[in-house]
Amino acid sequence: MEKTNEIIEAMAFHNQILPEDIPKIDLYIDQVIQLFESTFAESKRHLDEKILTKTMINNYAKGKLFYPVQNKKYSRNHIMLISLIYQMKSALSINDVKLVLNGINEKAAQKKLDLEQFYRSYLNLQQGNTEVFADALKRQAEGAAEQVAGVEDSEELERVLLIASLVHTSNLYRRAAEKLVDEIVKGAEE
Template sequence: MNKTSSQIRQDMIKFYGPKWDEFPSVDLYMDQIVEYINTSLQKLGMKNETKFITKSMVNNYVKNSVLIPPIKKRYNKNHIGYLIVVCLLKQCFSLAEISEMIEIYRNLKDKKIQMHYNHFMVSFETCLHEVFEKEQISFQLYKDPTKEQALMESAIKTVVYKLYTQYLLRSSSEK
């Protein structure tokens, strides 16, 4: 069932993505990780039953080396973080482009994946809330950004503006 434009706007303004410390403390099996991610991202969907990820997608990401293979069929916090970022970015970018972005972050000297993930999610939420409340993103995430930071900021804003464009299309068709 489709959401109304008013419901979509409210969901976007209220969206809160899970932070690293909020991920399940135990490793998850395939069904569990798919359910966890779909539930976590549900408010971003234009329909009530939007699926952001399926088992086939997870297998495809592992096969294409976007995601490291599970350990004994179990997925840990690293997998969850990568999959959430992939689900958000795939709204606008090809799997090859996402792979390239992930590789850039894997090659950073600073390997603090938890910190990078949390910063990505907070930045995404901030941009999303601002565009749905003020109809634009009026700030920069970084002052004098590195290439990696500029890449992340650009990717986040691209996804947020795509979601906003879909919302505008929906609200214009309701009139």
Template sequence: MMIEFDEAVLDQLIEELSLTEDIAISEIPDIELYMEQLTTFMESKLESQVNGTPEKVLTKTMINNYTKAGIVMPPVNKKYTKRHIILLILIYNLKNILSIKDIKSLFGPVLNNIATPDDDLITLEEIYTTFLDVKNVELACFRQGLAEKANMIKAKTEASDNAGKKTAELFLIVIMLVAQADAHKKLAEKIIEKYF
């Protein structure tokens, strides 16, 4: 199988990741939702991020487990607020990398008593909008850095003119991405362990 791979293909693959399809703060309902409405909202807004897997974005069981773990405040009269939704979106993004225990450790000193916003060091709205801003900056840096690393890998395989050259390049890109992801994950865990 011949693999055609260049910067345009790399850009297309990055686009397919749906990394820029975030829920804007203005899209989050400022009304209280029941559990079914909440899960439907999350599913509709985040479905593009599950990349074709059969997994659900957010289930009733997940929400109940997060509440029991103390990282989401209990609903009031079985209704969830904008604050719940923001927190659940953040957890959804963080749990791909961090354990629930680490997420709780991370939020603990910043949100203090999860049930009230009165003692938050940073409001959930500020945390969320900053998260989106940082994510967009990171995506731009990611694209540029990935293109540079892909060119470096191409240069390393330039001498090879066998039929498997493109496969070797893709293999090396995957290995590089895994190493990069591992380094970022370990640094995040180390910061949580040391300071949270």
């Protein structure tokens, strides 16, 4: 499929909240939403899609997905945690996200973890993942094209095969993440 480069460019992988993009002052909820909306605007599938809402943030707070805010203001650490939640919630249940971030939250709240350094490490891994993904997408597109070469209506079949292959790959990664979450739960129970 010749469109793989267009797909990769349209996915706006460069859209990330970098630590230097986060103001040095604490933000109110509307300012947090505005930061996320402006940063991830290019990543939206549909124009009316909401990246983050007050309800979402309030639900994360009530669910203790991040440690409590002070005076209705969100610190730089809160914004980094909300960014992690935003990324994880597309593949994991909110309960699993809470389990994953529980130890990080405790350490960050007690100032036993440099959350900015941890977050930068995550962003570095994410950049590497983007490069791996771009290569894998090209290989999967080539594989789908090979499977239907010479078949009538091959363009439609190729597209469906590629979609099915991508969904399968996504499920493999999600299931691997869930296995790691289960290990966290098992470790906590022991």
